[in-house]
Amino acid sequence: MFKLVITVSLKKELPLQWLKDRGLTILTTQAIESGALKGLDTKKIKDPLIVVTGVGPQQANRAAKAIATNLTPLFVLHIGTCGILRKDLPLRKWLRPRWLSSSCSEELLMIDPRIPLPVYTDLTDIRLHEVSRPFRGSLDGIDAVDMECYSQARVFKQAGISFHALKFGTDYADHNRDNQYHESLPVLHDAIKQLFSFLDGQFAxxxxxxxxxxxxxxxxxxxxxxxxxxxxxxxxxxxxxxxxxxxxxxxxxxxxxxxxxxxxxxxxxxxxxxxxxxxxxxxxxxxxxxxxxxxxxxxxxxxxxxxxxxxxxxxxxxxxxxxxxxxxxxxxxxxxxxxxxxxxxxxxxxxxxxxxxxxxxxxxxxxxxxxxxxxxxxxxxxxxxxxxxxxxxxxxxxxxxxxxxxxxxxxxRRYPAMDRFRVKSLFEQFEREPYPEFREKLKEVINEKLKILYKGYKKRSRWEDVKWCEQIWQRIGYEKVLVENL
The missing domain is CATH 3.90.550.10 (Spore Coat Polysaccharide Biosynthesis Protein SpsA; Chain A)
Incomplete structure (x- = not known):
């Protein structure tokens, strides 16, 4: 039914009427649990679905379980506010949680840095820590705090649903936190309108x-x-x-x-x-x-x-x-x-x-x-x-x-060894890829394809091509002894 689900803690953090005017469905966790999805006209609904979860880890956990139980989205994107603990990070900008921790768990979660929406602004990766109550102060190694992202990420990881997050820094988690938060809400509404500007696209x-x-x-x-x-x-x-x-x-x-x-x-x-x-x-x-x-x-x-x-x-x-x-x-x-x-x-x-x-x-x-x-x-x-x-x-x-x-x-038909071109493309992406988990996936496939090419080149005594394979292996970090044992 819905391919993308957006989660947000509070309705007041949304430009609610603006989103409704563009045909989006906005539901609470309780509405989903009560079967509200069954009453929707599947021919008329428009993605994404927005789910208002409520505040705090327990509410976030409950909402994530309701989504995982009642929907099969391709991805979930959590959008919300956070308190910034590093004064060198700017207020009222989108931040990308990369590492998640929680006061209630020792497990550190790393989430997918990709965003399933058209985003063309530079994003700063942060370590986000989930707390159970409003927080003031500082924490070693932590960039920002919130009350929901970790709990959602853990549920969706277990459910095998791709989870992503964008946080908007509304305050510096200090004595002026409440004033900064309320002053930031209109800016957040404008930022969400910009983020969702694709809703105004024309398709003719x-x-x-x-x-x-x-x-x-x-x-x-x-x-x-x-x-x-x-x-x-x-x-x-x-x-x-x-x-x-x-x-x-x-x-x-x-x-x-x-x-x-x-x-x-x-x-x-x-x-x-x-x-x-x-x-x-x-x-x-x-x-x-x-x-x-x-x-x-x-x-x-x-x-x-x-x-x-x-x-x-x-x-x-x-x-x-x-x-x-x-x-x-x-x-x-x-x-x-x-x-x-x-x-x-x-x-x-x-x-x-x-x-x-x-x-x-x-x-x-x-x-x-x-x-x-x-x-x-x-x-x-x-x-x-x-x-x-x-x-x-x-x-x-x-x-x-x-x-x-x-x-x-x-x-x-004229180029039977097409994998040579694929390896070249994969290797070039490997060299410019900033994230280690994506580099490892590229490395694995490059190695698979190189093994096949290498054996074929050696069999046909194409020594320049053999040398090319060895150079690629070396550049992606494979030891020469492993290559020689093929």
Missing amino acids: GEDVSVVIPVYNRPDLVKRAIDSVLNQSLSPGEIIVVDDGSTDNTWEVLKNYKNPIRAIRLEENLGPSAARNKGVLESTGRWIAFLDSDDYWKEDKIERQLEYLKRYPYFEILQSEEIWIRNGKRVNPCKHHKKPEGWAWEPSLRRCLISPSGVMMKRDIFFRYGPFREDFPVCEDYDLWLKITRGHPVGLEPSFTVVKYGGHGDQLS
Whole structure:
């Protein structure tokens, strides 16, 4: 029902009417326990759900258990206030709890630093300590105090629900605490409005630019273009980039009129360059990609925009696909199941996001892109890896994309050792990753893929490539003796 649940301690810490005016459901813990969720119209509800928990560890624990029992969210985000114990931290700014402790437990919790909302301000990581009553003073090694985050984190950890937190420093936990808190509330309301500004997003067909790269596929690209022209909700523009075709593809494209914009590259530069050119020429706030050998069912755009209206915090989403191989429909393996929510870790070993199913904000593309033009393959894997590290991915469940494979001109057939490009992408992300738990996950997958490449290179006496593998191992911290024992 709800994919994102927001928890907050007190109604007075929310711009309540502003949120209600934008269609959000706000419930108390007691309402959830009493079955209020059953009375909601599931076709009309809008994410996220806001749960007012009440103050203190016991109330926080109770609320978290009610959520875990009655809902199956992808993630829970706790938003609340805190008293700052370090005077070098500014008041009235968002802080990101990274380590949680409690007066009632010796266990130190470390929570996921990612935020499942569009947040583009710098956040300071803090150690947050939970107390059972209002606190004044200082604590060694503690940056801030609150009365609820630890208790919620512990419940959601046990339930296997992704938990995240943002705290707003309202006071310095000193003699002036109460005055500072009340003076900070209007600022907090404005900060929440800014944080939830995605609720005012517009999702209309004219906001979508479709980008189709093509090389030497005159018949297939016609099918792809026609599938976009036949959409139940028309996009604002369709940009087709001919990547230096040597057959009659350009002649086919020239026959199309508005809303088709055909662009011709003078030479064959690859799908990355063609997609990048299409996005640069686009004007829509949302970009939808379509490979020239695939096509869309007639309601693909409409269903994706309906999904975004219901879950407006997603900045990238994809649709489910029908797979056709050598002219026959096939069922994808379980390990190709498309993830929803945090897609980064499931996508490390293989690409689980298909360009033809993707719709993404144009701003996101330019923040993390473009597609790498030095990668002949796996250019999409590389970009999705960068984006999904900090952004959840929506999944519109309708099978509105028809994806074809098995034909001879697919680039994947010309590059059987595609994992070399994946390793390069993984290693570059490893080098810039600040958080140790994410570095360890990258390290594990790099090692798995390097083992396979290394054995193949040694078997074929490709000694320069063997040396490259050894250098990567060394850079990620593997001892040479471990490499030599493979």
